[in-house]
Amino acid sequence: MMSVERPTRTPIEIEEELDGDLGAKRMVVNFGPQHPATHGTLRSVIECEGETVMNMDLEIGYLHSGFEKISEYRLYNQTVTVSDRMNYLSPLCNNVGLSCAIEKLMGVEITPRCRVIRVILYELSRIADHILSVGLQAMDLGAFSVMLWSFIEREKLYDIFEYVTGARLTTSYTRVGGLMRDVPDDFEELCRNFMKSARRTIGEMEGMLNENAIFVERTKGVNCISREDAIGFGITGPLLRACGVPYDLRRDVPYLGYEDYEFAVITEEGGDVWARYRVRVREMYESLKIIDQGLKMLPDGPINATLPEVLIPRKTESNKPKGGMEGLIYHFKAFMHGAGHGVQPEPGEVYLATEAPNGELGYYIVSDGTQKPYRWRVRPPSFYNYQAFPRMCAGEMISDMVAGLSSLNIIAGELDR
Amino acid sequence: MSDLQQRALSAVEERFGDDFLGADSHAGQHWAEVKRDRIVEVLTMLRDELGFDMLTDLTAVDYLDKGERERFAIVYVLYNMAEKGNFRVKAWVPEDDPEIDTASNVWLAAPWAEREVFDMYGITFAGHSDLRRILLPDWYEGHPLRKDYPLEGHGERHDFERYRS
Numbered sequence: 001m002m003s004v005e006r007p008t009r010t011p012i013e014i015e016e017e018l019d020g021d022l023g024a025k026r027m028v029v030n031f032g033p034q035h036p037a038t039h040g041t042l043r044s045v046i047e048c049e050g051e052t053v054m055n056m057d058l059e060i061g062y063l064h065s066g067f068e069k070i071s072e073y074r075l076y077n078q079t080v081t082v083s084d085r086m087n088y089l090s091p092l093c094n095n096v097g098l099s100c101a102i103e104k105l106m107g108v109e110i111t112p113r114c115r116v117i118r119v120i121l122y123e124l125s126r127i128a129d130h131i132l133s134v135g136l137q138a139m140d141l142g143a144f145s146v147m148l149w150s151f152i153e154r155e156k157l158y159d160i161f162e163y164v165t166g167a168r169l170t171t172s173y174t175r176v177g178g179l180m181r182d183v184p185d186d187f188e189e190l191c192r193n194f195m196k197s198a199r200r201t202i203g204e205m206e207g208m209l210n211e212n213a214i215f216v217e218r219t220k221g222v223n224c225i226s227r228e229d230a231i232g233f234g235i236t237g238p239l240l241r242a243c244g245v246p247y248d249l250r251r252d253v254p255y256l257g258y259e260d261y262e263f264a265v266i267t268e269e270g271g272d273v274w275a276r277y278r279v280r281v282r283e284m285y286e287s288l289k290i291i292d293q294g295l296k297m298l299p300d301g302p303i304n305a306t307l308p309e310v311l312i313p314r315k316t317e318s319n320k321p322k323g324g325m326e327g328l329i330y331h332f333k334a335f336m337h338g339a340g341h342g343v344q345p346e347p348g349e350v351y352l353a354t355e356a357p358n359g360e361l362g363y364y365i366v367s368d369g370t371q372k373p374y375r376w377r378v379r380p381p382s383f384y385n386y387q388a389f390p391r392m393c394a395g396e397m398i399s400d401m402v403a404g405l406s407s408l409n410i411i412a413g414e415l416d417r
Numbered sequence: 418m419s420d421l422q423q424r425a426l427s428a429v430e431e432r433f434g435d436d437f438l439g440a441d442s443h444a445g446q447h448w449a450e451v452k453r454d455r456i457v458e459v460l461t462m463l464r465d466e467l468g469f470d471m472l473t474d475l476t477a478v479d480y481l482d483k484g485e486r487e488r489f490a491i492v493y494v495l496y497n498m499a500e501k502g503n504f505r506v507k508a509w510v511p512e513d514d515p516e517i518d519t520a521s522n523v524w525l526a527a528p529w530a531e532r533e534v535f536d537m538y539g540i541t542f543a544g545h546s547d548l549r550r551i552l553l554p555d556w557y558e559g560h561p562l563r564k565d566y567p568l569e570g571h572g573e574r575h576d577f578e579r580y581r582s
Contacts, residue, residue: 060552066561229525233524253502349478351505364492364494384530
């Protein structure tokens, strides 16, 4: 057995500050990793003077699960299940992003129907993520009912996801070149029902918060970050758009045919918690617009590209005697180990990013021509967003830090991977 | 090849002739391969003169026994806000001296990404002000994303009993 010392990580030494004038001396406060306001396993060691944050050391990695290492030992389609577990508020976004990256690596073109279904589910996930984020942001500032309303809407969304994919959270819905299965017949009706209630709920949330003196006071001008710093830190998503930078990969580097949809890239000025809240709320309306257009244009046709050697055949096709031998052969081909079976991209590498609810979710995949990725790297938006947090908090009150942290919407699953 | 990528490639080639090792592409994406010695200059030039104002990602790849130029490659994914295009730079790092200069003075985004590369690959970044492990605990031994680090066995929770007491 290896000799293991107790972890000693904190560079800031805790001083004995309990005698004398507390306000004048610096004090070190440990925040998390099990604090309810951290929404996950985040730890920060805060050096403060009175209640003012002077310096902060962030410690992450409590939820590290070695996803990148595990994925190097999985077949390409199996890595979709790993991607579920990263941003657990919007797992479908991770699925879609990963499949798009592998398809780009292989040069596979997906069918129009598959593309539209992916867009609809992507935007539904974005609403699920944003609505919960706004709800929790309000909860951290004392408006508890908003959180409950947001949970009700999210629950309806998760019902749709469960109906479509078979799981609420671990959706694993996409496959290389297509989807696990087609959406059910009443998918459109379900989405339309949800859109109606979501529009009402988001309106109610806005009505509760927009002119709420406590909420406005505690968010405006809090946790600011400048445009230049935000770009330098690699901050993406709603946080960057809250600084007035119209950076949205759906429009800038279109994928999945996003150029066919009409939507606005939402920006706000200020770069504070209020601007982030406004960006998220307004983006939900844009997502509703995209879903509406997607449902209208949803074409008929196959959901899978015609790549029988690569696609996993449906169970009914391969198992039933009527499915014929071909289904069975392709099933073997998809899962057999060795050269020439299943998904096997040419040697090469690709970086493909999609606009996930939290920002740029990039996949950097290196193939060495075998059935397993040689390198499977995720560029998690939370990782880069969270790095800037000490800069945002410097000189502010500890209580504002809580407001700031919930506005970042850090998801520990993708932060630590 | 997009105009931006073309310009970036020829600028790197022109300015850093000796350190420029070549260009490569896959699936319509192009990148430049450079020696590690003047990587900070390469990145600074790309930022200041070609407008790559955002470091989207910084990561590494371990090409153990793959017959590549060196064992490790540090990959910089850059993005140009104004022209909406990205570009990659790959710097090769040898196995016997795994060190490269830090990019933290070029982009604020670099420190954590470099800490992760150090954590997972054991590549050190000269000039980094705070090069500690980031995802794994400080007392951890080994660098798990190296290809010679096994998936199972090494580094599993051998200390689990100890913490339970």
